[in-house]
Amino acid sequence: MLFSQYLRRINLKRDEIPSFNKYPFNLPSLKTLNELAFHPNVTFLIGENGMGKSTLLEAIAVALGFNPEGGSFNFNFSTYDSHSPLADYLKVIKGVEKPRDGFFLRAESFYNVASNIEELDKGDGGRRVIDSFGGVSLHEQSHGEAFFATFLHRFQGNGIYILDEPEAALSPLRQMSMLTRIHDLVNENSQFIIATHSPIIMAYPHALIFEFTEEGIKESSLEETNHYRIMKQFFDDKNRMLHHLLDD
Secondary structure (H helix, E strand, O other), X not given: OOOOOOEEEEEEOHHHOOOOOOOOOOOHHHHOOOEEEOOOOEEEEEEOOOOOHHHHHHHHHHHHOOOOOOEOOOOOOOOOOXXXXXXXXXXXXXXXXXXXXXXXXXXXXXXXXXXXXHHHOOOOOOOOHHHHHOOOOHHHOOHHHHHHHHHXXXXXXXXXXXXXXXXXXXXXXXXXXXXXXXXXXXXXXXXXXXXXXXXXXXXXXXXXXXXXXXXXXXEEOHHHOHHHHHHHHHHHOXXXXXXXXXXX
C-alpha cells in the first residue's frame, strides 16, 4: 500500500510548561506525555470524556497550521477563541513530503465552517467554495449528510485529515461507509488522525490506537479497548446489562 507520512510524531516541550497543575497540562494524558509517534496511514485517539484526546487533537491541528475551529489550511475565521495554548508547547516532526490537501473536521464547530463557506461564497465571481463540498449548501443538508459530503467531495487525497469525533452525526451504516472512504484516501497517499468513540470506525485494519486513560496514554488493540469491550458486553447479554443499569 502506498503512503506518505506527513506527520511522523509530536514531542511535548515539558521543560517549557509553566505548571502541570493548570489546564490543559493537568490532564492525565499530558502529565505523562513525552512523545507520540503516528501511523503513516491511520491513528486513533480514544478514551473516556475528559481524558484530553480532543484537546491534544486540536493542538496537533493548530500546530500543523489549521484553523482551531476547523476547515482546510485556507480557513482563518474565528467565532469564539476557545482553544488551549497546548499547540505552543508541541514540537511537530513532519515527513519529507508535504501534503497537497488537508482538513480539520470537528463535530462541535462544523456549523461554523458551514457558515463561513456561505460568507465566502457571497462574493462575486470565481469558483464557489461549496463546489468543493458537492455543490449543495451544508446548511441545507442534515448534519450527517453535510459531514459525509465533506468526506466524499472535499477530501481529495494526498492529504492529512484531522477528525474529531466524526461519528457524532453518522449512523452506523454511514460509519461503515466512512471506513470505505478512509481506505480510498489512504490508497491515495493520505494520513488520518482521528479522535473517536466509535468501535466501528476504530476497526480500520492495521491502524494504531492510542487509548487515553487516568494513567496516561497507552497503545491498544481494538479488542482491548473499553469501548469495544463495553459494547460487546452489552450486545452479548443486553438484558443482563439493562437489569444492572435500570434495577432500583
